Amino acid sequence: MSGGTVETAADLPPEAREALRRLVIxxxxxxxxxxxxxxDWLLGAPSIETGIAASSMAQDEWGHAxxxxxMLKAFDMDPVQVEHERPSDEYCSPDALDxxxxxxxxxVAGCVVIDGAISACLRSFAGGSYEPARSRVPxxxxxEEFHWDMAAAWYHRLAxxxxxxxxxxxxxxxxxxxxxxAWMAPDDSAANVLSDAGLTDSPGAIRSSFEAVxxxxxxxxxxxxxxxEARSEGWDASRGRGPGGPDDDAIERARGDRNRMLxxx
Amino acid sequence: MHEAVYEVFARKERGEPLRHIGYIxxxxxxxxxxxxxxxYDEERWFEMCVVPxxxxxxxxxxxxxxxxxxxxxxxx
Numbered sequence: 001m002s003g004g005t006v007e008t009a010a011d012l013p014p015e016a017r018e019a020l021r022r023l024v025i026x027x028x029x030x031x032x033x034x035x036x037x038x039x040d041w042l043l044g045a046p047s048i049e050t051g052i053a054a055s056s057m058a059q060d061e062w063g064h065a066x067x068x069x070x071m072l073k074a075f076d077m078d079p080v081q082v083e084h085e086r087p088s089d090e091y092c093s094p095d096a097l098d099x100x101x102x103x104x105x106x107x108v109a110g111c112v113v114i115d116g117a118i119s120a121c122l123r124s125f126a127g128g129s130y131e132p133a134r135s136r137v138p139x140x141x142x143x144e145e146f147h148w149d150m151a152a153a154w155y156h157r158l159a160x161x162x163x164x165x166x167x168x169x170x171x172x173x174x175x176x177x178x179x180x181x182a183w184m185a186p187d188d189s190a191a192n193v194l195s196d197a198g199l200t201d202s203p204g205a206i207r208s209s210f211e212a213v214x215x216x217x218x219x220x221x222x223x224x225x226x227x228x229e230a231r232s233e234g235w236d237a238s239r240g241r242g243p244g245g246p247d248d249d250a251i252e253r254a255r256g257d258r259n260r261m262l263x264x265x
Numbered sequence: 266m267h268e269a270v271y272e273v274f275a276r277k278e279r280g281e282p283l284r285h286i287g288y289i290x291x292x293x294x295x296x297x298x299x300x301x302x303x304x305y306d307e308e309r310w311f312e313m314c315v316v317p318x319x320x321x322x323x324x325x326x327x328x329x330x331x332x333x334x335x336x337x338x339x340x341x
Contacts, residue, residue, distance in 0.1 A: 049300035153295035
């Protein structure tokens, strides 16, 4: 990291500014989609308390997304357009959030792997030199501590439950991991530009931070995070993720299409 | 999976008495913390605690939820 702080994106050279814009949109979209996936489980979670927690976590994620989208004003972007008018193939969220979670094991795996990866990115961003992130992201991370506590407790519970539960959880974990690792710590020039400018940690350091937190939890199912490989076929460097995008239903909900005529912002 | 009842206590300000605000069901202490914090989030609590209902020792009542949940040797 460099010594000084960056007060506004306008102070950055073009390449770093563009890399930072990609990071902010990726984090905002990740939060928005994570919130949608949690919101699917307000009803149907294993208990009323778990559904209430999912509801609260969805609200947290959407609040974080709103704060991150607002940071795009520094890049001369209109957050309203970004939030409400983009098609699926412009979203920069993790590939593993492109479709709904099918069962509770997928929710738990997603909470550990995907939300864990988003938090690893945010820790790196909060510790970097970009002042808007240094001031706004720590509160998000404080709220995320409860998401993590819930994720780790449920992972432990299912990992020590029936063989069927263990299999579902392990399969979901292994399915989500490769693309999420690629999204979290991209092996591309934009990620290196960010770390060279002191705006984030290096991709390797972000991955190490993720492994330190998430690794011991995944080890309960003999998933060795240190040897897990990122999958980046069809890598879209403009979005920092693989090909495709979230399903149509999620995009309609994210944009508020069904109530567009009532939009008053 | 067996769920236990946890009583939830909280205070809004430092020095204010800790008061009973409700209860939640959870399968272990870790989830009890999360559920309590996420369920009773209508206030900006200064402090919140959860206690397994079975750990509460009734003093003067032989009926009600606390007496029913107390370990047998602790029951009045």
